[in-house]
Amino acid sequence: MSDKHLTADVDKILEGLDFARLSAARDEKSRAEKKDLLLRLIEVADSLRALKNHCRELAEAGHDEVPYNSVKLICRQLLAVLEGEDVRPMKAAGHPLDLALHEVVAVRPESDAEEDSVLEEVVFGYLWNDQPLRRAKVIVCAADGVEDLGEVS
Amino acid sequence: MRAIGIDLGTTNSAAAIAEPELTVLPTRAGESLTPSVVSFVRKRKSQGGEIIAGRQAWNNAARDPVNTIFSIKRLMGRVFGESKVDEVIRRAAFQIAEAPPADEQDQGVRVLLNGEPYSPTQISTMILSQVKADAELALGEPVTHAVITVPAYFEERQRKATEAAGEEAGLRVIKIIDEPTAAALAFGVGKEEERHRVLVFDLGGGTFDISIIQMTGGQFSTLEIQGDNWLGGDDFDQVIVNRMMARIQEEYDFDPSGQLGFLLKAKVEAEAAKKALGVQQEVEIFKPLFLNVPGLGPVDLELELSRDEFEKDIQPSVQRTIQLVHEGLDSQSLKPEHITEVLMVGGSTAVPCVHEAVAAVFGPRKVKRHVNPMECVALGAAILAASTELESDVMEAKEGAPRLEQVTPMDLGIAAVKGEDPDTFVAIIDRNTPYPLREAKSRIFYPTAQDQTLIKVPVYEGLSKKASLNEQQGVVEFPLPEGLDPSTAVEVTFNYDQNRTLTVGIRVVGTDQFIEETLRRDRPRVLQGTGQQTLMDDWREDLAPSIRAGTHFQQTYGEYMSETDRAELAEAIQDGQKALDGNLRAAGEQATLVLRNKILGSGIASQMFVAERAMHDAPPETQQIMAKAISDLRGAHARQDQTQVDELSMQLKIAVAQLVARQAAVKEVRDREGWDDLLRVRE
Structure with missing residues (x-):
């Protein structure tokens, strides 16, 4: 086959391909894969955070052999890696409820807190590029007169 | 103009397009599904608030479970007191109340949001509005048309209710199609x-x-x-959560079922494990410091679960599906x-x-x-939406578009006398009959009395052999010039067109005595029995009384109509008269439609009209109460007190609905006593 024919055939094949769409599909796939990885990393961050809190309690109880500082540093190290990927913790506790970011899992009366402020992040929320990567599951302060609704299924 | 396909699901809804590419549209939260949830969000330190739908409504559910509506689809088109409504009442945290039926879509079930009653159609409208708004955001252009899917077992009134919800959400509903049909389209x-x-x-x-x-x-x-309305993947997840709890109990002698944090995280882990077991034989659920055990502090969860174990646990559910x-x-x-x-x-x-x-x-x-x-249900709906020509007023399928032939979900038939039972339901069009019918279906009946001069055919939809347990669609009455002998055959014919309009024909066999009536089931319930009657298919018989009624309505109630409604009614009267004079059939039919819409759809003017008509057969004390309600409404209107007008108008609407329901019940009893107007079916 001559070069001329080959070029024509290749051109014909290329004409049939929508590069913009292919490129968008590739970007979307890569983004979905990255999101999946980040979600797994924040699960590790959850575990480390729980370990850090446990170590702190033990250290405060006088168990000096517990490597609380080391665990704290590893935790910070992981959060820094995540931040490098534009992933940030929502830090919902103490802030007003935002239904776009927070899923309420319970309400609780609390005399010192503002109505509808987040009392506790049961599952920590994270933003990725300022969009929710994982919504926070939160307990909020009940309005006056609203009793503790307890747990939800 | 842009058309989308919408899967209006019990738990989640989704929107899709077919062009330029078959795809599900992301919501504003970046997800492919919109939770089919509506919630009232009260504002801080105030009595007020707003109603929201979708993901944010879901997020508010635990904060205010009483004011969050889930699974409204289970209540669409249902009648209060039905066992399926009772089942939802048992399971739901929100409140369900009864209200008088106002029309075909509004069957008397209400859910309460912040104490205010909303019909299931209104709640579905809110969900569809959210889906539409998110689709517009994703597409960057307005969405005007939609194909909406419903379960195949949905009855007529449930389909109508869904269609009404779509229209209320600002969508022109191209078609309501069955979910399995949509899935089949998506699968090609x-x-x-x-x-x-x-x-x-x-x-x-x-x-x-x-x-x-x-x-x-x-x-x-x-x-x-x-x-089975209560069987699904949630049961599978629960099986894994149960295993996690058993493991913790065994390992730490602690029952974690009271720990909210644990249950939330366990559900997420269970879903992930279920997914993993779809592709691998075994999954290791390893969660360091997963929960706090009193006296021990944070403890790990380690559980190995094989596909065999999981599948053994879910066997009862799987076997139920196969059964x-x-x-x-x-x-x-x-x-x-x-x-x-x-x-x-x-x-x-x-x-x-x-x-x-x-x-x-x-x-x-x-x-x-x-x-x-x-996604396949939404995708299938999108394929059908894309194959419809949107430019013309009558939305037609494009060339090569799939042709959908639907089936009647229930039997359609009449009440007749069988033996000594005047409440026998005789099906004329059987359930699962494809429509539009290729040819009308008919059955032969006989008069029940010597010299019978009125034939009464009460039309029902349902599956019960007792007519009164089915849903009445209307009553066709055929006054005869001469009495009939009980041996005279009377043929009752049903036809059912693509718009689900039922046409009932009654013919005295061997004579030219024939009547045909169209039961338009999208019309308000209060009109049943006074529907469009077409004698020998003459449209003029519809138009002339409509013009007379329109003129009377204009003169009597014109002052209570909006300027626009008044002008449109006057125009329709003129158009109708011209059509009569010029023998213009299409224009005449259109004028009839507009006249009836104006008479019945002009706010408080129509309410007063319907109320005064309904009063005629009411007991004197009811007449007095209604007359006072109408008089109060007139007074409030004269004082231009809109708040009072709204309040009184709602009261009048409820009073009329109650009266009509009572009259229908009285009529039913009376019919059974004097069943010689009914037809007899031979045993």
Whole structure:
């Protein structure tokens, strides 16, 4: 086959391909894969955070052999890696409820807190590029007169 | 103009487009599904608030479970007191109340949001509005038209209620189609001329449906529907959560079922494990410091779960689905070999033992899983939406578009006397009959008395052999110039068109005595029995009384109409008269439609009109109460007190609905006493 024919055939094949769409599909796939990885990393961050809190309690109880500082540093190290990927913790506790970011899992009366402020992040929320990567599951302060609704299924 | 397909689901809804590419549209939260949830969000330190739908409503559910509505689809078109409504009342945290039926879509079930009653149609409208708004955001242009899917077992009034919700959400509803039909379109089944008989196996999060669809030359018709409203993937997740709890109990002698944090995280882990077991034989759930055990502090969760163990636990649920498959086949006298394809729909069909169980029944080659089971219903609706010509007023299918032939979900028939029982339901069009009918269906009946001069045909839809237990669609009455002998045959004919309009014909066999009446079931219920009567198919018989009624309405109630309504009514009267004078059939039919819409749809003017008509047969004390209500309304209108007008108008509407319901009940009893106007069916 001559070069001329080959070029024509290749051109014909290329004409049939929508590069913009292919490129968008590739970007979307890569983004979905990255999101999946980040979600797994924040699960590790959850575990480390729980370990850090446990170590702190033990250290405060006088168990000096517990490597609380080391665990704290590893935790910070992981959060820094995540931040490098534009992933940030929502830090919902103490802030007003935002239904776009927070899923309420319970309400609780609390005399010192503002109505509808987040009392506790049961599952920590994270933003990725300022969009929710994982919504926070939160307990909020009940309005006056609203009793503790307890747990939800 | 832009058309989308919408899967209006029990738990989640989704929107999709077919052009330029078949795809599900992301919501503003970046998800493919919108939770079918509506919630009232009160503002801080105030009595006020707003109603929201979708993801944010879901997020508010635990904050205010009483004011958050889930699974409204289970209540669409339902009547208060039905067992299915009772089932929802038992399970729901929100409140469900009864209200007087106001029209065909509004069957008396209300859900309460912040103490205010909303019909299921209104709640569905809110969900559809959210889906539409998100679709517009994703597309960057307004969405004007939609194909909306409903379960195949939905009855007529449930379909109408869904259609009304779509229209209220600002969408022109191209078509309401069955979910399994949409799934079949997405799977690309039935494009060829050859005949297919497809079983759609739809196992979602909380519901299970199977449908058998027949496709011939691109035409679809649903043959059989089975299901379980409370069976789905949530049951599978719970099995894994139970194993986690058992493990913790065994390891730490602690019952974690009271720990909210644990339950939330366990559900997420269970979903992930279920998904993993779809592709691997064993999964290791290893969660360091997963929960706090009193006295021990944070403890780890380690659980190895094999696919065999998981599948053993869910066997009862899987076997239940297979049992329903067999029941569906049996009721159509079909065997598995008669099914050409099985389409797997719904996220829970990804569990291997589910498709293995289905494959064991039908053979593995017939079981199709190549379209995302969570998205295929919305995608199928989008395919149909894209194949409709939107530019013209009458939305027509584009060339090559799939032709959908639907089936009647219930029997359609009449009440007749059988033996000594005047409450016998005689089906004329059987359930699962494809429509539009190729030819009208008829049955022969006989007068019940000597010299009977009135034939009364009460029309019902339902499956009960007792007419009064079915849903009345209207009553056709045929006054005869001369009495009939009980041996005279009377033929009752039903026809059912593509718009689900039922035409009832009554013919005295061997004579030219014939009447035909069209039961327009999208019309308000208060009009039943006074519907459009067409004698010998003469449109003029409709128009002339409509003009007279319109003129009377204009003179009596004109001052209570808006300027626009008044002007449109006057124009319709003129147009109608011109059509009568010039013998212009199409213009005449259009004028009749407009006149009736104006008489019945002009706010408080129509309410007063209907109320005064309904009062005629009421007891004197009721007449007095109604007359006072109308007089108060007139007074409030004269004072231009809009708040009072709204309040009184609502009261009057409820009073009329109650009166009409009472009159209908009284009439039913009276009919049974004097059943010589009914027809007799021979035993």
